[in-house]
Amino acid sequence: xxxxxxxxxxxxxxxxxxxxxxxxxxxxxxxxxxxxxxxxxxxxxxxxxxxxxxxxxxxxxxxxxxxxxxxxxxxxxxxxxxxxxxxxxxxxxxxxxxxxxxxxxxxxxxxxxxxxxxxxxxxxxxxxxxxxxxxxxxxxxxxxxxxxxxxxxxxxxxxxxxxxxxxxxxxxxxxxxxxxxxxxxxxxxxxxxxxxxxxxxxxxxxxxxxxxxxxxxxxxxxxxxxxxxxxxxxxxxxxxxxxxxxxxxxxxxxxxxxxxxxxxxxxxxxxxxxxxxxxxxxxxxxxxxxxxxxxxxxxxxxx
Numbered sequence: 001x002x003x004x005x006x007x008x009x010x011x012x013x014x015x016x017x018x019x020x021x022x023x024x025x026x027x028x029x030x031x032x033x034x035x036x037x038x039x040x041x042x043x044x045x046x047x048x049x050x051x052x053x054x055x056x057x058x059x060x061x062x063x064x065x066x067x068x069x070x071x072x073x074x075x076x077x078x079x080x081x082x083x084x085x086x087x088x089x090x091x092x093x094x095x096x097x098x099x100x101x102x103x104x105x106x107x108x109x110x111x112x113x114x115x116x117x118x119x120x121x122x123x124x125x126x127x128x129x130x131x132x133x134x135x136x137x138x139x140x141x142x143x144x145x146x147x148x149x150x151x152x153x154x155x156x157x158x159x160x161x162x163x164x165x166x167x168x169x170x171x172x173x174x175x176x177x178x179x180x181x182x183x184x185x186x187x188x189x190x191x192x193x194x195x196x197x198x199x200x201x202x203x204x205x206x207x208x209x210x211x212x213x214x215x216x217x218x219x220x221x222x223x224x225x226x227x228x229x230x231x232x233x234x235x236x237x238x239x240x241x242x243x244x245x246x247x248x249x250x251x252x253x254x255x256x257x258x259x260x261x262x263x264x265x266x267x268x269x270x271x272x273x274x275x276x277x278x279x280x281x282x283x284x285x286x287x288x289x290x291x292x293x294x295x296x297x298x299x300x301x302x303x
Contacts, residue, residue: 029141031152031164034107036076039292041155041163044069044301045204046285047081047251047269048113050276052089054096058275059089062283063100065273065303069285070104072301076155077136078106081251081270082113082170082206083277091124102134109136111149113206113251114172114180122148140169143185147171150186152193163290164201166190166245170229171207178230179207179252187235194242200294202247203239209248211236212267215260220269220300221281223255239265246296249286255279257286257300271300 046066051059070078078101085093094116101108116125122139129135140150147169155163168190171180182205194201210228239245240263247266254277259268271284284302291297 027139027141029151031154032136032138033154033156034076034136035156035159036162038074038076039157041290042073042075043165043288043290044073044075044078044285045081045249045270045288046078046273047206048083048254048272048274048277049080049097050083050086050115050274051093051097052086052276053093056089056276059093059096061275062273063096065275065283066100067104068303069273069301070106073287075106077153077165078104078108079165079204079249080108080110081204081249082111083115083251083274084110084113085125086115086276087118087120090120091128094125094128098128098132098135102132105134107134107136109153109167111167111204111206112147112169114170117172141189143183143189145183146185146189147183150189161199163199163294164197164244166193166201166203168203168205168235170205170250174230179227181207181229181231182209182233182235184233187233187238190235191238191242194238194244197242197244199244200296201245202249202288202296203245204249206250207252208250208269209236209267211262212250212260212269215258215262215267218258218260220258221256222258223279223281224253226256227253236262236265247288247298249288255281257281259298266296266298268298271302 138151149169153165254272256269257271270286
């Protein structure tokens with residue numbers, strides 16, 4: 001891998017931990033800062049891995065799919081957009097994923113989906129991520145009902161800020177069997193930062209915003225009804241108002257991989273990656289490219 005990593009932080013989030021981490025040890029609000037050598041920023045989104053135990057054949061096949069997808073190109077970052085683990089595997093399955101991703105020696109990150117904590121709490125996963133070299137993850141600052149995993153990654157080129165990435169916890173389940181949603185405190189957190197942004201950004205979360213529902217025009221596969229966040233708490237409206245975030249990338253609905261544009265913002269599903277996930281779409285991922293002029297393009301790759 002040719003990319004040169006530079007983390008401009010006073011304290012390394014993971015490398016200096018001497019004991020099992022607690023959630024508050026990951027809670028600062030400083031962005032990670034990574035440098036890129038090339039003219040373009042290239043990101044691979046994987047989603048809905050649904051890993052179980054190491055004895056599960058589909059889990060082993062999924063890890064091999066990840067190998068093939070990540071090594072097929074030279075990526076600046078790999079993003080796993082939720083439901084990496086289903087309840088049967090839990091934190092031990094997460095260890096298998098960490099080992100595989102770290103062996104690939106590519107910067108990577110993740111957001112939690114709605115299944116990781118079916119039978120395990122967040123701390124069970126956080127306990128497994130100490131001593132990682134290539135993982136860039138934070139729980140983020142304390143906020144009311146903010147969840148676990150609200151943070152930013154900034155990319156620089158020639159020592160100047162080039163592009164920003166926002167990561168949100170879309171939670172698990174809401175009231176009356178609705179899926180979870182980004183909370184108002186997270187919207188406030190986003191607005192606090194985006195109001196000062198001097199470059200454009202994209203955002204990642206697991207559960208689709210309600211703006212994904214019933215697109216009138218789209219590209220890709222619209223294979224099932226959208227299962228969106230239960231409540232619209234204003235994140236999309238904030239993105240439109242500030243005019244800096246140009247794309248939102250999600251997972252969750254395994255038979256969808258479409259993109260649609262709404263109020264000049266690209267709404268995009270990733271392609272499901274896991275062999276244990278339902279649906280007939282071939283396993284793969286989504287590539288996001290930000291070119292030297294900060295113009296975004298995206299496309300699906302299959303194994």
